[in-house]
Amino acid sequence: MKRLILxxxxxxxxLALAVSYAKDLKTKIILLIAEQNIQGPQRAWWAxxxxxSATEANIAQRLLEKGYEILEPSGATKIIKQDKAFxxxxxxxxxxxxxxNLAKADYVVLGKAIASSGSNVPQSNMRxxxxxxxxxxxxxxxxxxxAYLDASGNxxxxxxxxxxxxxxxxxxxxxxxxxxxxxxxxxxx
Numbered sequence: 001m002k003r004l005i006l007x008x009x010x011x012x013x014x015l016a017l018a019v020s021y022a023k024d025l026k027t028k029i030i031l032l033i034a035e036q037n038i039q040g041p042q043r044a045w046w047a048x049x050x051x052x053s054a055t056e057a058n059i060a061q062r063l064l065e066k067g068y069e070i071l072e073p074s075g076a077t078k079i080i081k082q083d084k085a086f087x088x089x090x091x092x093x094x095x096x097x098x099x100x101n102l103a104k105a106d107y108v109v110l111g112k113a114i115a116s117s118g119s120n121v122p123q124s125n126m127r128x129x130x131x132x133x134x135x136x137x138x139x140x141x142x143x144x145x146x147a148y149l150d151a152s153g154n155x156x157x158x159x160x161x162x163x164x165x166x167x168x169x170x171x172x173x174x175x176x177x178x179x180x181x182x183x184x185x186x187x188x189x
Contacts, residue, residue: 026067027068027069027106028068028070028105028107029069029107029108030103030108032091032108032111033056033059033109033110033112033135034053034113036114037168038117038164054165054169054172055169058176059109059172062173063176063180066180068183071103071104091110096110097138100140105140106140107140108138108140109138110136110138111134111136111149111175112133112135113132113133114133115131115164115165115167115168117164121156126158126163127156127157128155129156129157131152131155131164131168131171132171133150133151134148134149135148135175137149137182137183139186147182149182151171151172151174152171152174153167153170153171153172153174155167155170
């Protein structure tokens with residue numbers, strides 16, 4: 001009876017360690033998507049603001065729902081403060097990979113998101129708004145581009161800034177799905 005209890009105890013301990021180890025193996029992703037909404041400046045949290053864009057926030061949420069770990073900007077700000085080369089809006093592939101490695105990320109999503117406004121919707125006070133996102137999914141350990149991603153979204157709203165944000169959010173949903181599919185092919189989940 002003691003042997004049986006000991007065997008079950010050892011098996012339970014092994015299982016607990018395996019589950020704990022598996023939790024630590026979540027694929028870590030850092031998002032570096034510069035965003036420009038209608039009539040606004042191009043923004044990037046790593047250049048000046050510690051504020052996720054609508055695009056990054058939506059992509060991050062989708063990836064979190066699928067079990068990926070998103071490295072928060074607050075964790076990378078120490079690295080960025082030490083290396084001022086990262087404080088530019090248009091970050092190169094080389095610098096984004098360097099930042100991802102310093103932040104211990106497995107992948108980096110590097111891209112741009114731009115929203116623009118069109119004409120008025122006929123017989124209304126609403127404006128057509130459009131967004132385009134282009135990005136690359138890059139494996140941090142070797143700098144290999146795993147996938148090129150692009151998407152577009154649209155919206156109609158009375159306020160062009162809100163309409164632009166909605167269009168960016170719509171486009172980012174498509175990009176997030178493409179990231180998830182590319183990571184699945186990579187074996188990253």
